[in-house]
Amino acid sequence: MANRNEQSKYRLTRNDGMHTADTCTGTSLSRRPALLIVALLLFCDALATPLPQSKIQVGGAEFELVTIPPGSFMMGSNSGPGDERPVHKVTINHNLEIGKTEVTVAQFQAFVEATGYKTEAETGRGAWHCPCPDKLGSSPDLSWKNPGFDQGANHPAACVTYRDANAFCRWLSQQTGQHFRLPTEAEWEYACRAGTTGDYAGDVRQMAWFDMTSQGQTKPVAQKNPNPWGLYDMQGNVWEWCQDIYRWHYANAPSDGSANTNTDLPTEAASRRVLRGGAWCRPGTSCRSSFRYPAHPAFRECGSGFRIVRCKKAPVTKADVTAVPAKKSRKPAGHNGKQPSALTLAVDGIEFDFVRIEAGTFTMGSPNVYVDVANMTYELPAHKVTIDYSYYMQTTEVTLEQFDLFAEATGYVTDAEKKGWALHGDKGWRHEILSDWRFCGFTQTEAEPVTHISWYDAIAFCRWLSEKTGRDIRLPTEAEWEYACRAATTGDYAGTLDKMAWCRWNSVDRTHPVARKKPNAWGLYDMHGNVWEWVQDLWHDDCNGAPTDGSAWLEAGHGGYVGVTRGGSFAAPPWLCRSYSRMWTLLDYMVNRNNGFRLTTSAD
Numbered sequence: 001m002a003n004r005n006e007q008s009k010y011r012l013t014r015n016d017g018m019h020t021a022d023t024c025t026g027t028s029l030s031r032r033p034a035l036l037i038v039a040l041l042l043f044c045d046a047l048a049t050p051l052p053q054s055k056i057q058v059g060g061a062e063f064e065l066v067t068i069p070p071g072s073f074m075m076g077s078n079s080g081p082g083d084e085r086p087v088h089k090v091t092i093n094h095n096l097e098i099g100k101t102e103v104t105v106a107q108f109q110a111f112v113e114a115t116g117y118k119t120e121a122e123t124g125r126g127a128w129h130c131p132c133p134d135k136l137g138s139s140p141d142l143s144w145k146n147p148g149f150d151q152g153a154n155h156p157a158a159c160v161t162y163r164d165a166n167a168f169c170r171w172l173s174q175q176t177g178q179h180f181r182l183p184t185e186a187e188w189e190y191a192c193r194a195g196t197t198g199d200y201a202g203d204v205r206q207m208a209w210f211d212m213t214s215q216g217q218t219k220p221v222a223q224k225n226p227n228p229w230g231l232y233d234m235q236g237n238v239w240e241w242c243q244d245i246y247r248w249h250y251a252n253a254p255s256d257g258s259a260n261t262n263t264d265l266p267t268e269a270a271s272r273r274v275l276r277g278g279a280w281c282r283p284g285t286s287c288r289s290s291f292r293y294p295a296h297p298a299f300r301e302c303g304s305g306f307r308i309v310r311c312k313k314a315p316v317t318k319a320d321v322t323a324v325p326a327k328k329s330r331k332p333a334g335h336n337g338k339q340p341s342a343l344t345l346a347v348d349g350i351e352f353d354f355v356r357i358e359a360g361t362f363t364m365g366s367p368n369v370y371v372d373v374a375n376m377t378y379e380l381p382a383h384k385v386t387i388d389y390s391y392y393m394q395t396t397e398v399t400l401e402q403f404d405l406f407a408e409a410t411g412y413v414t415d416a417e418k419k420g421w422a423l424h425g426d427k428g429w430r431h432e433i434l435s436d437w438r439f440c441g442f443t444q445t446e447a448e449p450v451t452h453i454s455w456y457d458a459i460a461f462c463r464w465l466s467e468k469t470g471r472d473i474r475l476p477t478e479a480e481w482e483y484a485c486r487a488a489t490t491g492d493y494a495g496t497l498d499k500m501a502w503c504r505w506n507s508v509d510r511t512h513p514v515a516r517k518k519p520n521a522w523g524l525y526d527m528h529g530n531v532w533e534w535v536q537d538l539w540h541d542d543c544n545g546a547p548t549d550g551s552a553w554l555e556a557g558h559g560g561y562v563g564v565t566r567g568g569s570f571a572a573p574p575w576l577c578r579s580y581s582r583m584w585t586l587l588d589y590m591v592n593r594n595n596g597f598r599l600t601t602s603a604d
Helices: 004-025 033-048 105-115 162-176 185-193 400-410 415-419 455-469 478-486
Strands: 053-058 061-068 071-075 088-092 096-099 179-181 239-245 273-276 292-295 309-311 342-347 350-357 360-364 383-387 391-394 421-424 430-433 532-538 562-566 582-586 600-602
Touching: 053 162, 061 105, 071 185, 088 185, 096 185, 105 162, 162 179, 185 239, 185 273, 292 415, 342 455, 350 400, 350 478, 360 478, 383 478, 391 478, 400 455, 415 421, 478 532, 478 562, 532 582
Parallel strands: none
Antiparallel strands: 053 061, 061 096, 071 088, 096 309, 179 309, 239 273, 273 292, 342 350, 350 391, 360 383, 391 600, 421 430, 532 562, 562 582
């Protein structure tokens, strides 16, 4: 049942609508009091009638499902972040049988005991702590058995990945002879809204466990008020996985309630899925009915869980992203003939300058046997790379002015903005609340490089600029980046570092306007220092098997959601600004305050 304010608002709208209709037909409401009373009684009875429910028993665990009838709704929000737009009508033409609650610890335990399944947290490197001041990063001890706090059987299962949730659904399907799956994003929002149109389906404090109400952990399911359709914890407690691949806008999204499985990323191995509903460790605003949270299928934190859907037939689903064959990036076609040595692209008066990099061969990686404190040889073995095509590299890192143009034009919301925090390391690694490209911790001019940028943010920018210019704008591959950085040099740096780079020893712990230091021999500024620069490639712990033709290494090499940044930064010591230094960097989860990017385009 909707809360009192929601009911009053609906009654007012309903009465206004009836009055308008009767005015149009020339019939006074006062002449039909009996009909009006009957209509209102039927309407109120419909609101009070609970939806059909059913139960199933599997492995000693009971599952309750609510059957939601077909219907239409407006998906998204014009007042929320840009990824909730455009608002669009979705029509669901099938009954939707959805879990009354999130999958609980007891239900998940029944699955594990029956199958011997090990979650990705258990077989991998644990799970992430939810962001809080006294806990940072991941812990190898965290899993659904131990999410970092005490849980009972009726708490929602946490530290669950998208793939863990799908494995659970497959088991439940096999045990029952029915078909269970995760909800699509549209089905989830339809069920969450329960006929409401506002930010929440009722009083969020009465319905949801979030950071201001949870006392720092999950709570037993079904303790708060349900939504008007009898579903508990659709908002808060734990995030809930959906089938869809995340896109940062709803353009061309399905209108029939099906999952959106389109991706425009350079590699499907990095595709993210959608989490919905907020969590015990997140602010109440993330519990909004339309709020979307992107995460890699292998992502798990102490606030990630799921809810099930039963359908009449097995859905047609794409393979898990790790099953996609490894591939390399398409190598740009070689170009014969004279091309300009410089290129300038302009969008709404803002210019992007590029310099042409000629084809050539170089030795990529470290000339020294360097082993870090973790006994890792990131930069080895050194190997010969031949780039047999020319390409254009942006002369500077993308600036605040250039990124602001993109954000204003599209309504784009960065990953740091979405999370509400970023990672700072100036006083020991910590979460910095409300830290993003707009509020980076110091005042920037428009000519300084944009910071707090995730790999996905950089890819989205490239897609937008490609559409605006008609050129294939992209991130450089790692080989292209190092080749351009070295500019035919073979040492640690492409020149005298202090004259070329803003690093920890001269930056005063902040960015500086681009192109203030000396360029390298090929006219590229700040290839050393200022901000770390994203490349296309996914991370691998060493260079064994790396492409030798200049293409990107797109095979998932480290859990699938870790990328590579290059060049060092204003906060990095000089030895991390070397031409061959590689930095292990999560694609989105822990956005760093000194991550930025530079653009590349083909010379065709």
